[in-house]
Amino acid sequence: MQTTMPDIAHSADALQTGKLDWVGMGNIELPLLFASKGLSDTHVTAKADAFVNLQKEDAKGIHMSRLFLALDTLSCEQSLTPKTLTQVLDSFISSHQDLSNAAKVSIHFELPLRRQSLLSQKQGWKSYPVTVTATLNDGVARIELGVDVTYSSTCPCSAALARQLIQNAFADKFQQQTVDTKQVHAWLGTTEGVLATPHSQRSIANIKVLLASDCEEFDILTLINQVENELKTPVQAAVKREDEQEFARLNGQNLMFCEDAARKLKALFNQTNYQDFFVKINHYESLHAHDAVAYAVKGIDQGYKA
Structure with a gap:
């Protein structure tokens, strides 16, 4: 004899009544096709967090x-775009009539991109951590695109101290001599000639931008290129000797504290059409055991806070 299976979420009384901001699931495994301007749809292995609010106090x-099933449909039958993401959120709410009027999803994945070397024209893969977060509240969608960009930062203070040591060594070496160009040129190519180098470190810019409400496609490639072009020293994939030398030159010509990097990106994003932006700069110090950190936001009312 067939019996109806119990639905406790629907029929049982709540132990205590009250509304909840978000209820849902975290770390859902979610293979996806990610669609973005200028790129072929890319297979990514994502993790998703999915929620609705709980407005019915006694539910x-x-x-x-x-x-889960709405996200599975996205995974198996669609590409991830602003439109399909909004449809998923709408499905969350419509499947919880009388319970919810808001939905949220956050999707995290590594995006592999082919990146060209600085001079040799070689190419290699680099992966960028990407986060897409979207909410739908009373029919209004809000979509954020986030990415982490890794780069090298060379300390201006350390560079100045290194230059001073080189100047002192030059004075000690040649103070009693008539300076000969060839001799100086040869000396500069020795360890004695460049006896100090400034410290640099791998650094990461955590970027989050709020997309326009009428945005029809993601454009992660432009966002990454904007950041890397502004900071000048992104970490490399394929590297030949000429690329490594150019990387050293770029580091020497783009000395920056974490404050410099944050101000560069704030000025950059202030010239874009993003509704809002959030920047966190992390310089993972090679001199200190701690990190150097700076934040920047657009500074609009009810916008991102540092």
Whole structure:
């Protein structure tokens, strides 16, 4: 004899009544096709967090499987775009009528991109951590695109101290001599001639931008290129000797504290059409055991906060 399976979330009384901001699932495994301007749709292995609010105070809970199945449809039948993401959120809410009027999803993945070397024209793969976060509240969608960009930062203070040591060594070496260009040129090519180098470190810019409400496609490539072109010293993939030398030159010509990097990116994003932006600069110090950190936001009312 067939019986109806119990639905406790629908029929049981809540142990305690009250509204909840978000209820849902975290770390859902989600292979996806990510669609973005200028790129072929890219297969990525993502993790998703999916939520709805719980407006009905006496409801026992939500129907989590409905969130999972909506994301599964996105995974198997669609590409990830602003439109399909909004459709997923709408499905979250429509499948929870009388329970919810808002939905949220956050999707995290590594995006592999082919990147060209500085001079040799060789190419290699670089992966960029990407986060897409979207909310739908009373029919209004809000979509954020985030990416982490890794680069090298060379300390201006350390560079000045290194230059001073080189000047002192030059004075000690040649103070009693008539300076000969060839001799100086040869000396500069020795360890004695460049007896000090400034310290540099791998650094990461955590970027988050709020897309325009009428945005129809992601454009992660432009965002990454804007950041890397502004900072000048992104970490490299394929590297030949000429690329390594050019990387050293770029570091020497683009000395920066974390404050410099944050101000560069704030000025950059102030000239774009993003509704809002958030920047966190992390310089993972090679001199200190701690990190140097700076934040920058657009500074609009009810916008991102540092």
